[in-house]
Amino acid sequence: MPNIVDRRKFLTTTAAGAAGASIAVPAVASPAIIASNPVVEWRLVSSFPKSLDTIHGAGDTFAKALGEMSGGNFRVRVFAPGELVPGMNAADAVQNGSVEAAHTASYYYWGKDPTFAIATAVPFGLNYRMQNAWMYQGGGIDLMNAFYQRYNIIGFPGGNTGTQMGGWYRRQINAPEDWRGLKMRIGGLAGAVIAKLGGVPQQIAGGDIYPSLEKGTIDAAEWVGPYDDEKLGFSKVARYYYYPGWWEGQAMLHFFINMDKWNALPKHYQAMVRSAATMADIGMMTRYDLQNPAAIKRIAIGGAEPRPFSEAVLEACFKASNEVFDEICAKNADFKKVYEATLAIRGEDYLWFQLAEHTYDTFMMIQQRKGLV
Structure with missing residues (x-):
C-alpha cells in the first residue's frame, strides 16, 4: 500500500501523463454544446389564469426547465387563456398546429371522446398515488398516447392537485x-x-x-x-x-404537444421535454400540499x-x-x-392502502386532533 508521499507522486505523475497523452479526453468546447442544441422556439398555451401561481405556474416551470437544460436554446413562451386562444380550446390549437404545445386538463375535451377524461380524473377513480403508479409504471402514458395520436397530439403528465374539494x-x-x-x-x-x-x-x-x-x-x-x-x-x-x-380523487394535468413538432425534435430534446414535464408534475402537487392547509383555515375563519x-x-x-x-x-x-x-x-391499491397507509394516517390524524402534532 503506497504511503501518502507515494500517493501524491502517483496522482501528480498520472495527471501530467494524461495531459500529454493523445488519448486524453478533451474538454468539451462551448460551441460544440451549442451546435448539439439547436434553437427551437415553441408557444405553449395554458388553460389556466396567471393569477393561479400553482396551476398556471406549472407551464412556467416546464418552460424554465427546458431553457436551462438546453443552454437557453429550447425556448418556450407561455401564454395565458385568451392571449392566443381561449383556455378551453388549448388542445384544439395543438391538434391543428396553431401552437406547438399546451398545458391543459385532458378531461376538458371529453366531449370529443369520453376517453380523454380518464387521463385527468373520473368520478370515484384513482387517487394521486394510484394515478402516478398507473401512468409512470403501469403503462398509462403509452395507453393514453396511443389514443391521443388520433388527434395529432402526444401528452405527458404535467401536474396534479391531489384530492379536490367538492x-x-x-x-x-x-x-x-x-x-x-x-x-x-x-x-x-x-x-x-x-x-x-x-x-x-x-x-x-x-x-x-x-x-x-x-x-x-x-x-x-x-x-x-x-x-x-x-x-x-x-x-x-x-x-x-x-x-x-x-x-376528482386526484386531477392530473397534461402537456399536449403537436405530433409533427414532437417528431421534429432531436432525441435528447424529447428527453428534456419528458424531464421538464415530470418536474412540473411533481412541483405542482408539492406546492398544493404546502399551501392548502393555511388556506382552508383562512377560508373557515372568513365565514x-x-x-x-x-x-x-x-x-x-x-x-x-x-x-x-x-x-x-x-x-x-x-x-x-x-x-x-x-x-x-384501484382495487389492489385500496386493499394495500388499508393496511400500512390508512392505519398510520388514521393514528396520526387522531394525534393531530389531540393537538399533539
Whole structure:
C-alpha cells in the first residue's frame, strides 16, 4: 500500500501523463454544446389564469426547465387563456398546429371522446398515488398516447392537485334529491354524472366562474381546493364548501404537444421535454400540499362553511357514476380498454392502502386532533 508521499507522486505523475497523452479526453468546447442544441422556439398555451401561481405556474416551470437544460436554446413562451386562444380550446390549437404545445386538463375535451377524461380524473377513480403508479409504471402514458395520436397530439403528465374539494354551493346539499335542477360548473365526465342525478352541468373556464356564481347564472361550482379557491374569491359569492370532490380523487394535468413538432425534435430534446414535464408534475402537487392547509383555515375563519357530503349523497353519486361508466363502456371500446386498465390498480391499491397507509394516517390524524402534532 503506497504511503501518502507515494500517493501524491502517483496522482501528480498520472495527471501530467494524461495531459500529454493523445488519448486524453478533451474538454468539451462551448460551441460544440451549442451546435448539439439547436434553437427551437415553441408557444405553449395554458388553460389556466396567471393569477393561479400553482396551476398556471406549472407551464412556467416546464418552460424554465427546458431553457436551462438546453443552454437557453429550447425556448418556450407561455401564454395565458385568451392571449392566443381561449383556455378551453388549448388542445384544439395543438391538434391543428396553431401552437406547438399546451398545458391543459385532458378531461376538458371529453366531449370529443369520453376517453380523454380518464387521463385527468373520473368520478370515484384513482387517487394521486394510484394515478402516478398507473401512468409512470403501469403503462398509462403509452395507453393514453396511443389514443391521443388520433388527434395529432402526444401528452405527458404535467401536474396534479391531489384530492379536490367538492365545490362551492349557494344552497345546501343534504340529500341526493338536492342535485335536481342545480346548475353547476363542473369539468369532465363528472358532468354526465351530475346530469344523471338531475343537475345541469356547465363547463366554464376558471376565470369565468366567479362572475357566473355572483350573477346567479350557476348555483354551484367546483375548481380545485382551498389555495386556488381562495384566490378566486368563491367564498364571497357562495357559502357552503363541500368535500370531498368525489369526481376528482386526484386531477392530473397534461402537456399536449403537436405530433409533427414532437417528431421534429432531436432525441435528447424529447428527453428534456419528458424531464421538464415530470418536474412540473411533481412541483405542482408539492406546492398544493404546502399551501392548502393555511388556506382552508383562512377560508373557515372568513365565514365559509366547509361541510362533508353525507354518506347517502356519496352512495347515490357512486351508483350514478357506475351507471354512466357502464353506458359508455357499452358503446366506446377505447374508453372501456383504458378505464378497465385503471380498475385493477384501484382495487389492489385500496386493499394495500388499508393496511400500512390508512392505519398510520388514521393514528396520526387522531394525534393531530389531540393537538399533539
